[in-house]
Amino acid sequence: MTRPIIGIPMGDPAGVGPEIVVKALADEALYTKARPLVIGDAAVLRQALRFCDLTLQIQPIEQPAAGRYQAGTIDLMDLANVDVAALCMGEVQAMAGQAAYDYIERAVTLAMDGSIDAMATTPINKEALKAAGIPHIGHTEMLGHLSGSADPLTMFQVEGLRVFFLTRHVSLRQACDLITTERVLDYLIRCTAAMERLGIAKPSFAVAGLNPHSGEHGLFGHEEDEQIVPAIAAARAKGLNVVGPVPADAVFHFGRKGAYDAVLSLYHDQGHIATKMVDFERTVAVTNGLPFLRTSVDHGTAFDIAGTGKASSVSMTEAILLAVRYAPHFIKGTR
Known part of the structure; x- marks a missing residue:
């Protein structure tokens, strides 16, 4: 089977989401199983690469089909919606809450039209969402609203x-x-x-x-x-x-x-x-009852260590791999 395209909205820019994304995508082995596509902000990702002392290349693309999906390159749909100069790492900000919502909204659109095969999400902050005026308390509620799905089911998987x-x-x-x-x-x-x-x-x-x-x-x-x-x-x-x-x-x-x-x-x-x-790090959340597959890390934005490069990417990697495992049951066509 062709490696599935896994959309990765990068989460709250003031949290550890961007850092765990770049760390996970630095693993060459991941690219033998998946075609990871980040939905986020190029400036924030470049900052995360500096925090984590990584030198990956960022390739902005307009559509998922245009990605290279090769180790050493991060394929990115750049929404360019964060003023990095005004971004305060580890703090609740309306700008960050709005940006996190925008990434999820774009990922849902891509999943609904079949441009990506699954979604693996990163941490968002409920207070930042509230500050931005987003009327949803978390991922599950947002995904249900954006996809028109009533009361989606949450499942955790570990071992x-x-x-x-x-x-x-x-x-x-x-x-x-x-x-x-x-x-x-x-x-x-x-x-x-x-x-x-x-x-x-x-x-x-x-x-x-x-x-x-x-x-x-x-x-x-x-x-x-x-x-x-x-x-x-x-x-x-x-x-x-x-x-x-x-x-x-x-x-x-x-x-x-x-x-x-x-x-x-x-x-x-x-x-x-x-x-x-x-296993705290390897617990992965799966949202069922949606028109598409969504997996997620099962930890928060970790504001206390955001911007230090210390955050572990184990849960991010596990979320992507679990999306790869279940994606064949959701894919409607072949790309």
Whole structure:
């Protein structure tokens, strides 16, 4: 198969995104598997190369098909939307938030028209987005809005563990209220379809418990018996391969060992902690339910070290490679 074109919006210019991009693309081996295309700003990338003491050549291009995609060269769609002289590394700025949004918006356009085969995103800053007046709290919400996709699914993958999230950026109190039979069943149906699109036939799922010991039949809470168990029963009646609720202190361990293809986590930190404790740097986020494939690093803008060249590019590399792995299931044509 032809190496897929992976679009890489470079993220918040004041964060570590540009640095991890240039570091990842300095690896010649990456070019044997992918055609990486950066969507960003040439001046910011040149600055990142200086921070990281790298000498890669930047090649601005107008369309993805014009790229060289050769080691030693960074193919870039240059939006030229950052005043580097006014950019303060490691600080929240409206200019940086707007620029980060612009890169994502252009990447979505390219993915929707088939010019790129997948997207691997870099860190953005929620406060910078707010300062720029962007009405979305994060990548998932932006991608859903820009592509016209309702409630996209977030999946984390690290080693043999895949984790989906029933709730994401809401308070723990709100998350508990969102754990309903209808919602759990809907997610199990859609998560199964998402796994099948990633090439995993008849995937098996475990649903994590909410309460200690999954509630012990009402001793430590009633959510399992009243909401989760009925949802699992309904899913199984539809032919889905689902078990649970499995206590949260064990389900992720068994998932990593291969007992199930994926785990449905009930709230943000329940699954985040489990995956990041396996390997923080190699945890990759995958957004399902979009018309295109999107993977992402699973860390933030790291403002405390932005501009120092210290940021690790491991997660960026892993995100690109996972996009390469799953891209064949999304590619509609051959370039």
